[in-house]
Amino acid sequence: MARAGLGRPALLLVLVGCAVLLVPVLNRLVPEGSAFHLEDRLVPLFGKYLAYAVLAVALDLVWGRAGILSLGHGAFFALGGYAMGMYLMRQIGPRGVYAHPVLPDFMVFLNWQELPWYWYGFDRFPFALAMVVLVPGALGFVFGWLAFRSRVSGVYLSIITQALTYALMLAFFRNDMGFGGNNGLTDFKDILGFPIASPDTRLGLYLATGVLLLLALAVAIHLRRSPLGRLLVAIRDGEARARFLGHDTLRAKLFVWTLSAVLAGLAGALYVPQVGIINPSEFSPAASIEIAIWVAVGGRDTILGPVLGAFLVNGMKTWLTGAAPELWLFVLGGLFVLVTLVLPKGLVGIVELLPRRRAPAAEPAPRPAEATGG
Secondary structure, eight states: OHHHHHHHHHHHHHHHHHHHHHHHIIIIISOTTSTTOOOGGGHHHHHHHHHHHHHHHHHHIIIIITOOOOSOHHHHHHHHHHHHHHHHHHTTGGGSTTOOSSSOHHHHHTTOOSOOGGGTTTTSHHHHHHHHHHHHHHHHHHHHHHHHHTTOOHHHHHHHHHHHHHHHHHHHHOGGGSSOGGGOEEOOOEETTEETTSHHHHHHHHHHHHHHHHHHHHHHHHHHHSHHHHHHHHHHHHHHHHHHTTOOHHHHHHHHHHHHHHHHHHHHHHHHHHHTEEOGGGGOHHHHHHHHHHHHHHOTTOSSHHHHHHHHHHHHHHHHHHHOGGGHHHHHHHHHHHHHHHOTTTTTHHHHHSOOOOOOOOOOOOOHHHHHTO
16 A cells, blocks of 8 residues: 555656656757757747746645645745846856946946945855745745734735735836846856857756756655645644644744745746846736646646646747737636636546546355355
């Protein structure tokens, strides 16, 4: 029984890993003349989808497992993206438009005379990577401690998370904040010494994002099987009852909330070099609401549901915003209503509706008299 329980999640990870490897195979091993060849320009697009999938898994940790609906997870994603963007901007150096050896182009344009203190250290990748983890993690920890300690929950918590990301969006829109204002950070040249526009670099970033997705899924699987995961379900179903039984609900919620914020920040960090820009629109409340729709469409508190939802919704967005951009918001809203009313467990929940093959009933044991021939 134990082996069977461990086999299914491992099989899911293998299937996801094979799906991730499909893009490099179609891009590098299939000849260019073939109809199955994947062009180089599409590799960052699928890398972006992978980053979104990690973000969806991060939200599902708190919403699907613990019942904490965050409508501000885009803030953690954007903070991780800005930390990576600051590193990429420092790598430009004198190759910028204004050829300043230290200041990014937007600072020269705005007549900044020196680099702000909070930009120090971002010329080194280890420091930037540490900030990718620490900044979203610290914000998540402080916000979570204040909110959960005050026992804010339900729709009130969701509204506060929206207020948080909206406040950050307004702050990052300001030119005097030193983050590029409404234009954000862009025109990146290289990462770790590799040209960022190179097909090899883009494929490497795609694979790094795929590895992060597998790690995020492994964390989610481990959490589901751990005592903490079962406690989070108890909190989701009845926090007051779990607290009455002596469980430390504050610590459990704070841990998973901070972990989710860190995963979202890492997703943002790998998103930025693949799309080539980070700006305050990533903080918008609408972006965070869209993340929740991905999870709802795929299926809350499932392993593959958030991943499927992220790929499906964003694939539809890519196609529809090119074919009929004025219809996209109507389709997105209609999709969310449809899933809420008809498929409350998302696409993964459809599997539960399929008829399952029942094992044949065992024959009744013979009576003692029949067994002895009497």
